[in-house]
Amino acid sequence: xxxxxxxxxxxxxxxxxxxxxxxxxxxxxxxxxxxxxxxxxxxxxxxxxxxxxxxxxxxxxxxxxxxxxxxxxxxxxxxxxxxxxxxxxxxxxxxxxxxxxxxxxxxxxxxxxxxxxxxxxxxxxxxxxxxxxxxxxxxxxxxxxxxxxxxxxxxxxxxxxxxxxxxxxxxxxxxxxxxxxxxxxxxxxxxxxxxxxxxxxxxxxxxxxxxxxxxxxxxxxxxxxxxxxxxxxxxxxxxxxxxxxxxxxxxxxxxxxxxxxxxxxxxxxxxxxxxxx
Amino acid sequence: xxxxxxxxxxxxxxxxxxxxxxxxxxxxxxxxxxxxxxxxxxxxxxxxxxxxxxxxxxxxxxxxxxxxxxxxxxxxxxxxxxxxxxxxxxxxxxxxxxxxxxxxxxxxxxxxxxxxx
Numbered sequence: 092x093x094x095x096x097x098x099x100x101x102x103x104x105x106x107x108x109x110x111x112x113x114x115x116x117x118x119x120x121x122x123x124x125x126x127x128x129x130x131x132x133x134x135x136x137x138x139x140x141x142x143x144x145x146x147x148x149x150x151x152x153x154x155x156x157x158x159x160x161x162x163x164x165x166x167x168x169x170x171x172x173x174x175x176x177x178x179x180x181x182x183x184x185x186x187x188x189x190x191x192x193x194x195x196x197x198x199x200x201x202x203x204x205x206x207x208x209x210x211x212x213x214x215x216x217x218x219x220x221x222x223x224x225x226x227x228x229x230x231x232x233x234x235x236x237x238x239x240x241x242x243x244x245x246x247x248x249x250x251x252x253x254x255x256x257x258x259x260x261x262x263x264x265x266x267x268x269x270x271x272x273x274x275x276x277x278x279x280x281x282x283x284x285x286x287x288x289x290x291x292x293x294x295x296x297x298x299x300x301x302x303x304x305x306x307x308x309x310x311x312x313x314x315x316x317x318x319x320x321x322x323x324x325x326x327x328x329x330x331x332x333x334x335x336x337x338x339x340x341x342x343x344x345x346x347x348x349x350x351x352x353x354x355x356x357x358x359x360x361x362x363x364x365x366x367x368x
Numbered sequence: 369x370x371x372x373x374x375x376x377x378x379x380x381x382x383x384x385x386x387x388x389x390x391x392x393x394x395x396x397x398x399x400x401x402x403x404x405x406x407x408x409x410x411x412x413x414x415x416x417x418x419x420x421x422x423x424x425x426x427x428x429x430x431x432x433x434x435x436x437x438x439x440x441x442x443x444x445x446x447x448x449x450x451x452x453x454x455x456x457x458x459x460x461x462x463x464x465x466x467x468x469x470x471x472x473x474x475x476x477x478x479x480x481x482x483x484x485x
Contacts, residue, residue, distance in 0.1 A: 192443065194466035201467065280433030293428035297421065301442055304417040304449060307410055308463050311445035318425055321435030325425075339432060346441075 096122075103131075108138055116148045120155060128152045143173035150182050159186055159355075163348045175206045181213065187347065188220050190354035191314055195347065196220050263339040266330070266360050271295025275363065278339060281322065290337065297327065298335050315353065317346050326353040330360040374402035377460065377480035384476055386468030388447070392484060393419050393459040401458055409463070418461050422451055439474055450474065454481035 099115040112135035119128035132149040139145045150165035163186050169179035184199035200217045207213060266275040271292045278287045297316070305313040316327040319342070326338045326349045338353040374392055381390040382404050389405035391414075398419030403411045426437050442449040450462045450473050460480045462473050 193445070194443065194448065194468070195470070197467040198469060278432055280431075282433065284433075286431050286433065289431040290428045293424055293431055297424055300417055300421050300424070304414060304421060304442065305444040305447075307414050307417065308444075308447065308449060309409070310442075310447035310449065310463075313442055313444045315443040316421075316425070317441045317443070318429065318437050319439040320429045320437045323432075323434045325429065325432075325434065337428075339434070 107134075110135075110139070110142070110144075113144050113148055116152065120148075120152050125152060125156055129156070141172055143169040143176045143179065146172065147176060147178035147182065150179070154182065154185070159189065159351055160348060162186065163345075163351055167345060167348070175202065177203055177207055177210070177213075180206070181216070183347070184216070184220070186351060190351050192347075192350055193220060195350075264356055265291060265337040265339075266363075267291040267294060267335050267337070269295065269298055269333050269335070274334065275360070278337070294327070294335060294337065298329055298332075301327075315350060317350065319346070324349050326350055328353045328357040330357040331364055334360065334364060336360050371402070373483060375404075377483040378402060378404045380476045380480045380483070381460065381462050381473065384462075384469070384473050386465040387473060388463045388465060390460070390462045390480075391415060393461055395419055395422060395453060395457045395459050405463065414463075415461075418449065418451060419459060422453065422459055426453075439477070441470065441474075450477060452477035452481045455485040458484050460484065 096115065096118055099111055099118065102111045103109065103115055112131050116128045116131040116135065119131060129152050132145065132152055136145045136149055146165045146169035150162045150169065153162035153165060162182065166179040166182040166186070169176045170183070173179070180199045180203040184196045184203065187199065188196035197217065197220055200213055200220060203210070203213045204217060263278065264276040265273065265278045265287055267273050271294060273287050273291045276287070277285060278290050280286045301313045301316055305311060318325045323342055324340050324344055324346055328336045328338070330336050336353065336357050338349060338356055340349050340352065377392065378390045381387055389403070389409060391403035391405060391411060392401040393399070393415040394401055398416035400411050400415045405411050421442070422437070422440060425440060429435065429437050437453065440451040445466070447466050448464045448468065448470070450464060450470065452460045452474070454460060460477050462477060464473060
């Protein structure tokens with residue numbers, strides 16, 4: 092494989108505009124040389140900004156590095172360029188599955204299957220996603236990172252970041268208990284006024300109502316509540332049975348990405364709540 | 369607004385693959401205006417809860433300075449509840465399978481909301 096990297100690098104040096112960077116970047120990624128792969132992909136993207144394959148490659152590298160938000164953006168961009176891009180559909184399915192949104196993961200994999208009915212990886216991943224087998228599904232999607240990378244990506248966020256996220260005024264995160272009391276975070280309206288208490292008070296009891304509604308409809312346990320408003324997008328998650336986490340972002344942030352942000356914030360909130368207990 | 373118009377609005381939503389049922393709910397009192405649900409689902413109870421949920425979320429979003437809500441999506445392990453409010457104070461509600469095309473249902477809910485506006 093060393094020879095291949097050398098040969099591809101030479102080829103790219105000879106013709107920097109060629110698409111050989113796609114093969115080289117993927118090869119480096121699979122070898123776990125993520126910084127080198129990152130450089131190759133970025134250089135390629137600069138020369139081929141409208142290549143869906145280039146965005147897909149870059150997204151894979153970002154996902155391996157644990158930067159799921161930016162990976163989501165890149166796969167989203169790939170789909171804007173090529174609406175049925177197999178790699179992007181698989182990548183987004185992987186990210187949705189990672190945050191527990193099985194429905195979206197399955198929807199993306201079904202689209203991928205329609206595009207490539209003979210792709211055994213997609214068929215297997217669909218079966219595993221439906222069966223809840225995380226590691227198997229990631230491997231079938233060809234997104235399982237190198238072992239050392241996987242370990243780094245799975246590491247929890249640094250505590251300082253957790254507290255910055257939960258207590259920072261500008262983060263748009265609000266953690267509250269089931270009685271509508273603010274536990275952490277701050278929310279400000281567009282005028283900069285602190286509206287945390289008012290918003291938390293209105294959200295008291297939402298968990299119970301969401302749970303009862305889902306139960307009455309035979310939908311199982313509720314996993315998230317997303318909403319669009321004229322001035323922004325919100326996502327509610329339940330980090331623990333007694334707590335609710337509200338994430339507010341600008342309308343420019345896609346709902347799918349917001350779900351990923353919310354899941355990460357919920358994990359942080361869960362750890363923070365455990366520390367407080 | 370006629371029963372035919374209500375039915376037309378519901379048909380827009382229920383014809384999407386993966387939609388189990390749909391209903392129109394009065395936001396103010398949570399009463400069912402029209403419904404097309406699978407057998408066994410307690411329409412009035414779901415309507416009351418959906419309206420209450422929409423009211424709470426709506427107030428929270430107003431308090432946060434985000435303006436009026438235009439779409440809500442309750443995600444659950446075995447399906448979803450999608451809601452769009454119409455200008456007439458009626459909520460257009462869809463109950464779906466987990467693997468439904470949410471973007472498509474959202475579009476049809478918005479169209480149905482225009483029909484009942």
